[in-house]
Amino acid sequence: MILRDLIASLERPLSTGSLDVEVLAVTADSRLVEPGTAFVAVRGGSRDGRQFIPVALEKGAAVIIADSAADSGFPENVPYIHVSDTRHALAAFASLLAGEPSKKLKLAGVTGTNGKTTTAFLLHHLMKRVWHRAGLLGTVLVDDGEEVKTATHTTPGPVELNALLARMSDHGCRGAAMEVSSHGIDQKRVEGIAFDAAIFTNLTQDHLDYHGTIDAYAQTKFSWFEALAANPLGKKPVAVVNFDDGYGEKLVVQLGDRLPLIRYGFNVHCDFRANNFKQSARGMEFELTAKGKSYLVRSPLIGRFNVYNSLAALAAASSMKIPMREAVAALAESPQVPGRMEHCGTKDGVSVFVDYAHTPDAIENACRTLKELNPNRLITVFGCGGDRDRKKRPLMGKAAAEYSDACIVTSDNPRSEDPESILKEIESGMTGSRYKLVVDRAEAIRIAIHAAAKGDIVLIAGKGHEPYQQFADRTIDFDDRKEARRALAERPEEPNRKR
Numbered sequence: 001m002i003l004r005d006l007i008a009s010l011e012r013p014l015s016t017g018s019l020d021v022e023v024l025a026v027t028a029d030s031r032l033v034e035p036g037t038a039f040v041a042v043r044g045g046s047r048d049g050r051q052f053i054p055v056a057l058e059k060g061a062a063v064i065i066a067d068s069a070a071d072s073g074f075p076e077n078v079p080y081i082h083v084s085d086t087r088h089a090l091a092a093f094a095s096l097l098a099g100e101p102s103k104k105l106k107l108a109g110v111t112g113t114n115g116k117t118t119t120a121f122l123l124h125h126l127m128k129r130v131w132h133r134a135g136l137l138g139t140v141l142v143d144d145g146e147e148v149k150t151a152t153h154t155t156p157g158p159v160e161l162n163a164l165l166a167r168m169s170d171h172g173c174r175g176a177a178m179e180v181s182s183h184g185i186d187q188k189r190v191e192g193i194a195f196d197a198a199i200f201t202n203l204t205q206d207h208l209d210y211h212g213t214i215d216a217y218a219q220t221k222f223s224w225f226e227a228l229a230a231n232p233l234g235k236k237p238v239a240v241v242n243f244d245d246g247y248g249e250k251l252v253v254q255l256g257d258r259l260p261l262i263r264y265g266f267n268v269h270c271d272f273r274a275n276n277f278k279q280s281a282r283g284m285e286f287e288l289t290a291k292g293k294s295y296l297v298r299s300p301l302i303g304r305f306n307v308y309n310s311l312a313a314l315a316a317a318s319s320m321k322i323p324m325r326e327a328v329a330a331l332a333e334s335p336q337v338p339g340r341m342e343h344c345g346t347k348d349g350v351s352v353f354v355d356y357a358h359t360p361d362a363i364e365n366a367c368r369t370l371k372e373l374n375p376n377r378l379i380t381v382f383g384c385g386g387d388r389d390r391k392k393r394p395l396m397g398k399a400a401a402e403y404s405d406a407c408i409v410t411s412d413n414p415r416s417e418d419p420e421s422i423l424k425e426i427e428s429g430m431t432g433s434r435y436k437l438v439v440d441r442a443e444a445i446r447i448a449i450h451a452a453a454k455g456d457i458v459l460i461a462g463k464g465h466e467p468y469q470q471f472a473d474r475t476i477d478f479d480d481r482k483e484a485r486r487a488l489a490e491r492p493e494e495p496n497r498k499r
């Protein structure tokens with residue numbers, strides 16, 4: 001695209017140099033610059049992108065975009081575009097250069113503290129049933145309609161995101177479901193993306209390291225809905241909101257009638273309302289009332305929170321004209337979301353589940369769900385990530401101690417922090433004495449599974465699908481599900497077991 005056409009999307013940019021140059025691609029990472037690339041110098045959390053302008057120029061950048069001149073002054077041989085918001089410019093260029101792919105898809109985004117991955121998986125499953133091809137992107141994987149790959153971020157940066165949406169559209173996907181993280185919103189990764197449905201699952205404590213306060217965190221989430229209301233980008237986006245959640249209710253009030261709305265939950269005011277929830281080890285069922293009709297919804301997933309995820313997926317699907325009967329029928333064959341309440345086997349009457357609960361609310365939900373299966377004891381193995389919200393550590397400890405019969409506190413991606421100190425911070429919130437601190441996660445899993453007796457359930461929480469453990473100096477291969485299966489296989493004979 002010609003630079004002149006690209007900058008037409010920006011508000012009052014100032015420029016030096018010719019605007020008639022051809023721009024082939026855009027990036028905010030100097031390492032990815034090739035001849036013809038526009039380099040946007042973003043001032044990030046840890047580095048100032050302006051320091052990489054000389055590298056970008058050396059590699060043949062066609063134009064430099066920044067919010068102020070670098071120490072080295074303005075580049076002389078290539079055009080320079082001065083903007084007030086570099087992340088906005090990056091998102092705008094990324095969308096235009098990819099051919100505005102979000103406008104070619106029926107696109108649903110899911111935000112909220114918990115349930116994004118699960119809801120996006122369910123919605124993707126419903127979309128595929130009726131449209132045959134649909135895309136998915138989020139924490140666990142990206143599916144461009146032809147190829148499935150491991151994800152690096154829950155919500156990728158705008159360049160990668162638009163390229164992915166373009167591949168989905170090229171591959172014949174009619175629609176896609178994607179996760180929208182609070183980091184993604186704050187860093188404008190989804191700016192300029194046209195959504196048909198915007199789902200709000202819930203909001204509870206997490207990420208205070210990044211957002212500071214829970215209200216700032218909530219406002220970041222809400223700002224995505226505000227942006228869609230202010231500029232729907234040629235679509236009629238529908239807000240699909242959990243109306244049982246306190247912040248969901250606040251969002252509904254804040255939005256007023258600026259976006260069409262579907263409220264979901266158990267309460268009587270919901271447009272998609274669940275009733276008569278029942279579950280067993282084999283799955284769950286509930287009655288759904290929506291659009292003046294009733295449906296019996298069955299799903300192999302367990303947990304009351306999965307009623308919410310199912311309602312969100314059904315409501316968004318319905319807003320995209322997916323017939324309700326087909327959607328309800330498809331939910332009965334919901335996929336196992338990797339590492340979300342994943343049953344990893346039963347031996348000697350001991351059942352093991354791996355789950356991704358890594359917030360106080362999710363730990364409580366996961367434990368309560370498994371307690372509803374009436375185990376003799378629930379033994380929970382969990383930890384908290386390093387270099388992430390420290391305030392949630394004692395709260396996760398408290399929730400695990402309160403809703404389990406015994407706990408083993410262990411490491412979960414200590415990153416640059418000292419693993420033992422993280423365990424101590426978790427312990428500070430724990431009551432009673434039915435817990436142990438075991439720094440090595442593999443050993444913690446083994447101890448729990450070997451100490452369990454017939455009728456017990458072991459919950460291994462926090463890492464779900466993750467195939468690694470991150471330490472300050474190294475990342476090792478590590479998968480809770482493999483460790484659980486190994487520990488189950490190696491369970492000693494009953495009489496030899498240590499308690």
Ligand SMILES: CC(=O)N[C@H]1[C@@H](OP(=O)(O)OP(=O)(O)OC[C@H]2O[C@@H](n3ccc(=O)[nH]c3=O)[C@H](O)[C@@H]2O)O[C@H](CO)[C@@H](O)[C@@H]1O[C@H](C)C(=O)N[C@@H](C)C(=O)N[C@H](CCC(=O)O)C(=O)O
Nearest residue numbers: 028029030042044045046047049052153154155157181183
């Ligand atoms: C805190 C955070 O979100 N950081 C993300 C952010 O980094 P940043 O903007 O602070 O960038 P920076 O490292 O300061 O660098 C500034 C600029 O210099 C550029 N640079 C840097 C080096 C170089 O040689 N050349 C160069 O041009 C960088 O590309 C960047 O544009 O932008 C980067 C590029 O898109 C991301 O990779 C990076 O994710 C880091 C790795 C990360 O861990 N993010 C997590 C917290 C995250 O985003 N998580 C959410 C999910 C959270 C949830 O569960 O809800 C997610 O969506 O994945």
Ligand SMILES: Nc1ncnc2c1ncn2[C@@H]1O[C@H](COP(=O)(O)OP(=O)(O)OP(=O)(O)O)[C@@H](O)[C@H]1O
Nearest residue numbers: 113114115116117118139305308355356357362366
């Ligand atoms: N709707 C929900 N409400 C509360 N807790 C939930 C809900 N759905 C899932 N959970 C719990 O939260 C955990 C994470 O779920 P999921 O991966 O779907 O959420 P997420 O929002 O994508 O998380 P992340 O932001 O870390 O990617 C699950 O393993 C489960 O314990």
Ligand SMILES: N[C@H](CCC[C@H](N)C(=O)O)C(=O)O
Nearest residue numbers: 358384385388412413462463
């Ligand atoms: N997306 C979440 C995942 C947390 C998972 C947990 N295993 C950890 O490493 O803290 C985050 O980055 O906060």
Ligand SMILES: [Mg+2]
Nearest residue numbers: 116117139154
């Ligand atoms: Mg996720």
